[in-house]
Amino acid sequence: MLKQNRELRDGLRDLMPRLWRYGLVLSGSDDQARELAQATALRALEKADQYQPGTRLDHWCMAILSSIWKNELRARAVRRGQGLVPADEAGLLARDNGDVNILAAQVLSQMMTLPEAQRETMYLVYVEGFSYAEAAARLEIPVGTVMSRLAIGRKRLKEAMGE
Amino acid sequence: MTASRIPTPLSDETIVAYLDGQVPKAEAAAIDAARAQDPDLDARIAALEVDLVALGDAMDAILSRAPVNALPEPDVAQSTTAQSTGWGWRAAAAAMVFAAGLGAGILLDRDPESPDWRQAVADYQVLYTSETVTATPLDAERREAGLAHVAQRIGLDLDDARIAVDGLSFQRAQILDFNGQALGQLVYLDQTGAPIAFCLMRVDEADSPPREITLAGLAASTWNADGLGFIVIGPTDPVVIESAATELSARFSG
Numbered sequence: 001m002l003k004q005n006r007e008l009r010d011g012l013r014d015l016m017p018r019l020w021r022y023g024l025v026l027s028g029s030d031d032q033a034r035e036l037a038q039a040t041a042l043r044a045l046e047k048a049d050q051y052q053p054g055t056r057l058d059h060w061c062m063a064i065l066s067s068i069w070k071n072e073l074r075a076r077a078v079r080r081g082q083g084l085v086p087a088d089e090a091g092l093l094a095r096d097n098g099d100v101n102i103l104a105a106q107v108l109s110q111m112m113t114l115p116e117a118q119r120e121t122m123y124l125v126y127v128e129g130f131s132y133a134e135a136a137a138r139l140e141i142p143v144g145t146v147m148s149r150l151a152i153g154r155k156r157l158k159e160a161m162g163e
Numbered sequence: 164m165t166a167s168r169i170p171t172p173l174s175d176e177t178i179v180a181y182l183d184g185q186v187p188k189a190e191a192a193a194i195d196a197a198r199a200q201d202p203d204l205d206a207r208i209a210a211l212e213v214d215l216v217a218l219g220d221a222m223d224a225i226l227s228r229a230p231v232n233a234l235p236e237p238d239v240a241q242s243t244t245a246q247s248t249g250w251g252w253r254a255a256a257a258a259m260v261f262a263a264g265l266g267a268g269i270l271l272d273r274d275p276e277s278p279d280w281r282q283a284v285a286d287y288q289v290l291y292t293s294e295t296v297t298a299t300p301l302d303a304e305r306r307e308a309g310l311a312h313v314a315q316r317i318g319l320d321l322d323d324a325r326i327a328v329d330g331l332s333f334q335r336a337q338i339l340d341f342n343g344q345a346l347g348q349l350v351y352l353d354q355t356g357a358p359i360a361f362c363l364m365r366v367d368e369a370d371s372p373p374r375e376i377t378l379a380g381l382a383a384s385t386w387n388a389d390g391l392g393f394i395v396i397g398p399t400d401p402v403v404i405e406s407a408a409t410e411l412s413a414r415f416s417g
């Protein structure tokens with residue numbers, strides 16, 4: 001059990017940047033992304049006995065993060081008027097010292113113009129490498145809906161990219 | 164003709180699956196062939212073609228900018244010092260639990276009943292080395308930004324003059340989380356290179372003058388003023404802590 005906890009902690013530590021990024025893509029806010037990553041780490045530790053060794057820790061943690069966002073933080077963010085802030089206005093880019101990848105910033109901004117459902121699906125499949133079936137299970141939607149979200153997401157992203 | 168094997172008109176979903184390499188080979192070949200002969204279909208496919216490599220690169224670039232304090236100490240945990248002393252995971256675990264506001268009870272063999280934020284600060288501070296601070300130095304602009312952020316979250320005025328301490332050099336300011344409450348942490352180095360923390364948070368406690376204590380084996384001084392709790396703590400000579408607390412408490416009270 002102790003060994004398992006330690007593995008979970010080690011795994012969580014390695015996952016934190018990715019959890020933060022997922023939080024950023026969902027919330028569009030640097031602060032919220034931090035909060036989401038931290039809350040996810042805490043929740044994962046609390047629910048450590050529910051994690052099955054050998055299964056995807058990253059997928060498990062991302063499910064926790066997404067659930068915290070949807071059930072707890074999103075409503076609050078919207079109430080505060082912080083929802084869906086374009087990431088480049090959220091201070092993300094300001095923290096860089098000259099080595100800003102302009103293209104990266106643009107792509108992220110364009111991602112943030114997508115509605116959350118499409119954005120999250122695009123992110124899971126095209127950034128985190130979820131299969132259609134995995135994304136469907138994660139989002140609790142049919143595979144066909146995953147595909148139609150990807151179609152809409154791709155179309156809008158293409159438009160936003162101005163190509 | 165192979166084109167006869169694909170349904171027409173092709174749905175956007177099928178085009179996506181085709182672009183993602185998720186349709187059977189024969190169907191993909193049929194779509195390739197149909198596309199070559201049908202400019203409208205080709206245009207529809209092109210409208211869905213996104214540069215996923217650019218997307219992936221952009222997201223990787225963003226990943227590299229994940230804040231260190233998303234989990235306050237992962238960098239420390241990976242430092243050679245941390246590894247060689249075996250403190251890496253403890254640092255990470257403590258940072259994680261501390262950041263999440265549990266106190267360090269679960270992972271650091273501490274009394275889980277002790278909810279005192281000062282103890283949490285001490286448990287956290289004990290993991291700091293000078294390397295924690297010096298390995299990732301911040302430029303003046305980031306230090307200022309951190310200070311402004313702490314000032315805003317805690318709700319008081321902070322500027323260089325107010326937080327300056329004789330003999331200590333200010334390194335960084337950041338917000339931590341204690342049981343859901345913002346806890347401001349200002350980090351200094353003393354003249355021996357020891358990391359000193361000056362922490363403050365909103366508390367529901369009566370005003371009290373600085374008193375010298377030892378927490379987690381570290382010299383500390385704590386006081387309350389105007390609904391704020393303060394602590395100066397670090398692995399250094401208690402005289403240094405006392406002197407810093409005297410100086411700071413004069414500016415953070417009344």
